[in-house]
Amino acid sequence: MKYLLLLASLAVYGQATINAPAITLDATGSTHVLAWMAGQGTGITQTLGSDISAVATSITLVSAQGIGASAVISIGTEHISVTSKAGNVLTVVRGANGTTAASALSGASVTEMKYKSLNQLGKDIIVDALRKIVRQQSLAAPIATAEANADVATVAAVK
Numbered sequence: 001m002k003y004l005l006l007l008a009s010l011a012v013y014g015q016a017t018i019n020a021p022a023i024t025l026d027a028t029g030s031t032h033v034l035a036w037m038a039g040q041g042t043g044i045t046q047t048l049g050s051d052i053s054a055v056a057t058s059i060t061l062v063s064a065q066g067i068g069a070s071a072v073i074s075i076g077t078e079h080i081s082v083t084s085k086a087g088n089v090l091t092v093v094r095g096a097n098g099t100t101a102a103s104a105l106s107g108a109s110v111t112e113m114k115y116k117s118l119n120q121l122g123k124d125i126i127v128d129a130l131r132k133i134v135r136q137q138s139l140a141a142p143i144a145t146a147e148a149n150a151d152v153a154t155v156a157a158v159k
Helices: 002-013 027-039 120-158
Strands: 045-047 058-060 072-075 078-086 089-096 109-113
Touching: 072 089
Parallel strands: none
Antiparallel strands: 045 109, 058 089, 072 078, 072 109, 078 089
C-alpha cells in the first residue's frame, strides 16, 4: 500500500514528487481503496487476445490502443503493472496492489486503472484527508507513551 500515497500524489500533483510517510491500511481499508481505484477507470477497456496463465509475464490484447506503457490494468479482480508495451503486447508484473495473479481467457475485459481528473476542490479534499491520516499516525505513538507513563505513575503512587 506504500504506492497508494504515490498514486494519490500523482492524481493531485501530476508529475510532481512529494515526500510523505508511508500509510499502512488494514485489509478492509485496502479493499475499499482498491475498489475506489477500480471505479476510477478511464473507460479505456480492451480485450484479451489470448488465454493467459497466472504466471504469464506477457499479455497480448486484441488492441492495446489507449493502454499506457507504464499503466496498471485490471483483468477480473487482478491488478497488473505494465512495464513495457510493443504494439498489442504488454510486458507485465502480475498481482499488483496486493491482488492475486489469476489465469484469464481470451476475450476477457482489460481496463486501464487511472484516476479521473480532479478539480482544485477535489485536490484540496485529498490533500486534507492525507494530512489528517499522517497527523493521526504521528500523534498515536506519543499519546500511547504518555498514557503508559501515567499508568505507571498512578500504580507507583498507590503503592
